[in-house]
Amino acid sequence: MSNNTVFSGIKNPNPLNLKLPNINSEEFDKVINTRRSVRVFSDHKIPEKIVKKCMENALKAPTSSNLQTWEIYWIKNKEKKNKVIKACLSQPAASTAKELFVFVSRPDYWKRNNQLMLDYFKTRNNVPKEVYNYYAKITSLAYNHGFLGILGFIKKIIVNIIGIFKVIPREPSSFSDMKVWSQKTTALACQNFMLSMRAYGFDSCPMEGLDSTRMKKILNLPRKAQICMAIGTGKRENEGVYGKQLRFDNDLFIKEV
Numbered sequence: 001m002s003n004n005t006v007f008s009g010i011k012n013p014n015p016l017n018l019k020l021p022n023i024n025s026e027e028f029d030k031v032i033n034t035r036r037s038v039r040v041f042s043d044h045k046i047p048e049k050i051v052k053k054c055m056e057n058a059l060k061a062p063t064s065s066n067l068q069t070w071e072i073y074w075i076k077n078k079e080k081k082n083k084v085i086k087a088c089l090s091q092p093a094a095s096t097a098k099e100l101f102v103f104v105s106r107p108d109y110w111k112r113n114n115q116l117m118l119d120y121f122k123t124r125n126n127v128p129k130e131v132y133n134y135y136a137k138i139t140s141l142a143y144n145h146g147f148l149g150i151l152g153f154i155k156k157i158i159v160n161i162i163g164i165f166k167v168i169p170r171e172p173s174s175f176s177d178m179k180v181w182s183q184k185t186t187a188l189a190c191q192n193f194m195l196s197m198r199a200y201g202f203d204s205c206p207m208e209g210l211d212s213t214r215m216k217k218i219l220n221l222p223r224k225a226q227i228c229m230a231i232g233t234g235k236r237e238n239e240g241v242y243g244k245q246l247r248f249d250n251d252l253f254i255k256e257v
């Protein structure tokens with residue numbers, strides 16, 4: 001649920017006028033075309049600076065309402081790493097990973113981050129009223145579902161009635177919707193991260209073949225936190241790429257309507 005004026009009616013009072021750099025699209029294509037899910041990594045270490053850069057790039061992914069409901073766990077402690085590998089079903093992509101990460105979506109953090117946004121606005125004197133109101137009022141309506149989701153249920157009924165007459169965002173209307181909402185954002189961070197690894201000459205493998213309950217326990221996460229995926233990284237061993245990349249015919253998936 002949100003306020004249409006927020007999306008359609010604001011005149012930007014502070015255009016940035018950024019000068020965009022030239023981008024070598026061939027290099028970008030190389031990154032895309034050489035990223036593969038790598039299941040066996042070599043002993044080659046990843047410099048810490050590159051790991052940090054890739055995590056920073058991950059956090060530059062787009063995020064719904066800019067609420068940044070994600071976390072990256074870089075598993076550095078050896079004992080913890082062994083446990084995480086086990087929670088990843090001891091897949092080689094985890095056990096041979098030089099650095100191992102768990103991306104966690106935190107739908108439960110929307111309120112904390114919303115407050116961070118309001119606090120940030122207080123330090124600026126040029127925040128448009130509509131933007132301020134979005135975080136002061138609309139997000140509470142959109143992301144709050146009340147005790148046992150009762151408010152969300154009522155909201156869903158109201159939205160469905162209003163929706164008969166006018167265009168209105170339908171989700172999220174429950175904590176389940178919130179999980180999807182937050183996972184979308186976190187998955188985009190994962191992709192930024194994996195492409196960054198490739199751009200810096202390293203490889204990755206996303207893994208959702210894992211025991212999420214055990215993983216949450218290892219990482220000391222609350223019930224509402226959601227494991228998005230674990231990502232193993234390192235330099236590829238040739239046998240770590242299982243064949244040519246297979247994609248079905250583009251026509252199956254691309255619809256020009």
Ligand SMILES: Cc1cc2nc3c(=O)[nH]c(=O)nc-3n(C[C@H](O)[C@H](O)[C@H](O)COP(=O)(O)O)c2cc1C
Binds near residue numbers: 037091205229
């Ligand atoms: C959300 C997600 C979960 C995945 N989980 C696993 C996994 O647990 N183990 C694994 O070996 N690969 C996993 N993969 C990798 C896929 O199998 C792989 O992306 C797919 O086969 C296409 O190959 P490519 O990435 O090399 O293009 C996962 C990929 C995604 C996007």
